[in-house]
Amino acid sequence: MRNDPALxxxxxxxxxxxxxxxxxxxxxxxxxxxxxxxxxxxxxxDGVLAAPTGVLTDGGADVAVHEKVADELGIRPxxxxxxxxxxxxxxxxxxxxxxxxxxxxxxxxLCISAGKFPKVGAASGEKIAKxxxxxxxxxxxxxxxxxxxxxxAQRWMAETGATGEDLAAVAVAQRQWALLHPDAFMRDKxxxxxxxxxxxxxxxxxxxxxxxxVPLEGxxxxxxTSGERARAVNRRPAYLLGYGEVHMEGAVSMRSTFDxxxxxxxxxxxxxxxxxxxxxxDVAQLYDSFSANPLMYLEECGLAxxxxxxxxxxxxxxxxxxxxxxNTYGGLMSFGHTGDASGMSMVVEGALQVMGRAGERQxxxxxxxxxxxxxxxxxxxxxxxxGDRAEx
Amino acid sequence: xxxxxPAPEPTALSAPYWAAAARGExxxxxxxxxxxxxxxxxxxxxxxxGSEMGWRAPASTGQVVTFSVVHQAAYEAYRDDQPYVVAIxxxxxxxxxxxxxxxxxxxxxxxxxQRVELTYEKRGPEMQIPQFRPVGRS
Numbered sequence: 001m002r003n004d005p006a007l008x009x010x011x012x013x014x015x016x017x018x019x020x021x022x023x024x025x026x027x028x029x030x031x032x033x034x035x036x037x038x039x040x041x042x043x044x045x046d047g048v049l050a051a052p053t054g055v056l057t058d059g060g061a062d063v064a065v066h067e068k069v070a071d072e073l074g075i076r077p078x079x080x081x082x083x084x085x086x087x088x089x090x091x092x093x094x095x096x097x098x099x100x101x102x103x104x105x106x107x108x109x110l111c112i113s114a115g116k117f118p119k120v121g122a123a124s125g126e127k128i129a130k131x132x133x134x135x136x137x138x139x140x141x142x143x144x145x146x147x148x149x150x151x152x153a154q155r156w157m158a159e160t161g162a163t164g165e166d167l168a169a170v171a172v173a174q175r176q177w178a179l180l181h182p183d184a185f186m187r188d189k190x191x192x193x194x195x196x197x198x199x200x201x202x203x204x205x206x207x208x209x210x211x212x213x214v215p216l217e218g219x220x221x222x223x224x225t226s227g228e229r230a231r232a233v234n235r236r237p238a239y240l241l242g243y244g245e246v247h248m249e250g251a252v253s254m255r256s257t258f259d260x261x262x263x264x265x266x267x268x269x270x271x272x273x274x275x276x277x278x279x280x281x282d283v284a285q286l287y288d289s290f291s292a293n294p295l296m297y298l299e300e301c302g303l304a305x306x307x308x309x310x311x312x313x314x315x316x317x318x319x320x321x322x323x324x325x326x327n328t329y330g331g332l333m334s335f336g337h338t339g340d341a342s343g344m345s346m347v348v349e350g351a352l353q354v355m356g357r358a359g360e361r362q363x364x365x366x367x368x369x370x371x372x373x374x375x376x377x378x379x380x381x382x383x384x385x386x387g388d389r390a391e392x
Numbered sequence: 393x394x395x396x397x398p399a400p401e402p403t404a405l406s407a408p409y410w411a412a413a414a415r416g417e418x419x420x421x422x423x424x425x426x427x428x429x430x431x432x433x434x435x436x437x438x439x440x441x442g443s444e445m446g447w448r449a450p451a452s453t454g455q456v457v458t459f460s461v462v463h464q465a466a467y468e469a470y471r472d473d474q475p476y477v478v479a480i481x482x483x484x485x486x487x488x489x490x491x492x493x494x495x496x497x498x499x500x501x502x503x504x505x506q507r508v509e510l511t512y513e514k515r516g517p518e519m520q521i522p523q524f525r526p527v528g529r530s
């Protein structure tokens with residue numbers, strides 16, 4: 001791309017519970033943490049992409065968060081909006097920011113989000129179920145988020161012969177990574193075994209409790225700039241080498257196929273743009289609402305053959321020291337799932353690994369990372385390929 | 393009072409579907425030029441863009457495309473039903489829809505590809521929703 005767009009700087013606050021902060025206040029906390037960590041002044045930023053706050057709360061969503069972020073920074077951006085595509089929204093922010101930078105419409109775009117889960121209880125269970133389901137043709141059948149994801153997982157398992165042990169192996173490997181991350185929420189819980197996962201209570205088959213991500217609060221910011229500006233902030237930025245996106249049916253029951261969640265097409269676009277082959281990917285960060293997702297994405301992104309992803313987990317390839325590390329921050333299952341901001345976490349980690357800034361969990365020699373994110377009920381898909389060298 | 397499971401709220405587009413269900417019939421929009429279903433009901437056919445929709449009776453049998461046995465209910469209204477089965481069923485000749493599998497003798501024996509047939513469940517005084525059960529259970 002023109003101007004070699006890159007992730008120059010990334011900051012994520014520790015996932016946890018912040019009862020005293022609403023999502024706007026969490027956005028402020030993210031901005032403070034970002035400015036503390038990086039040699040970036042607000043005046044260097046001329047673009048803002050933010051996510052709505054308060055989605056599913058009684059007060060309704062705030063869809064003008066970009067204005068609040070710009071006001072807090074004291075800047076008048078020339079490229080700015082609040083955008084939403086669920087968990088895929090952040091990889092899409094990076095893509096939109098890169099396009100603006102390549103077109104000369106912005107020099108430095110801050111992409112930001114903070115998320116919380118709506119309080120469960122009262123009527124909110126129904127509200128969330130209705131939001132994620134077709135209100136007439138799905139909601140009356142007792143659906144909610146784990147069930148809708150389980151429908152994809154069960155189909156994939158039936159077609160490939162994958163088992164509950166295969167799913168559990170994902171949770172186990174990701175916990176190993178979380179033990180190396182100072183901010184991972186489940187770090188204190190220690191290692192996890194396949195027996196622990198299979199022994200945890202069943203939520204919606206095939207998912208046991210430990211096949212599910214951990215609902216928390218948090219947020220992150222990404223600064224996307226031209227390669228030249230990025231190198232002034234960070235001697236080793238993460239260049240955007242390729243990206244792809246696809247938007248599938250919004251309601252699960254309408255899916256014309258359950259063979260793909262959508263990653264196949266998004267990843268195909270990203271690889272074609274980058275000129276890289278799947279064999280050239282060093283680490284993968286794959287959105288894991290549930291344990292089945294990374295397995296399906298390894299196959300859909302071409303990093304494993306059909307039905308072969310479980311072997312990568314059983315052989316240790318995806319774990320620390322393995323040949324294809326996956327979700328090196330612990331994933332949403334062990335690092336934590338920060339509500340609507342969760343799609344930030346795997347972008348942040350992909351960038352940190354390429355930048356060589358992942359601390360104890362750094363995978364030596366990482367020069368490329370694939371990040372796949374989804375939003376909604378596997379309806380929105382966005383893939384990024386990051387690298388330590390600009391394409392040209 | 394215990395919370396009740398939700399009844400569908402018909403729209404102008406879907407009213408014929410739910411009225412048929414209340415009579416114990418299955419009826420879905422059909423695009424004549426495409427000779428295919430348009431489900432869920434829409435103002436326009438997503439294939440040809442046409443708006444001339446007829447209504448037809450799909451088959452009352454089909455097979456399970458995928459499913460999940462729900463052990464932790466979505467919320468209070470489903471607590472007494474757990475464990476319950478949520479499934480996607482492809483009717484013979486189409487279309488595909490979401491359903492619960494009811495009258496299932498062994499939840500561990502539900503499979504992708506399993507044959508199912510239509511039944512109904514009352515929701516509220518006047519509504520009922522289509523449901524499916526394993527074929528051969530009488």
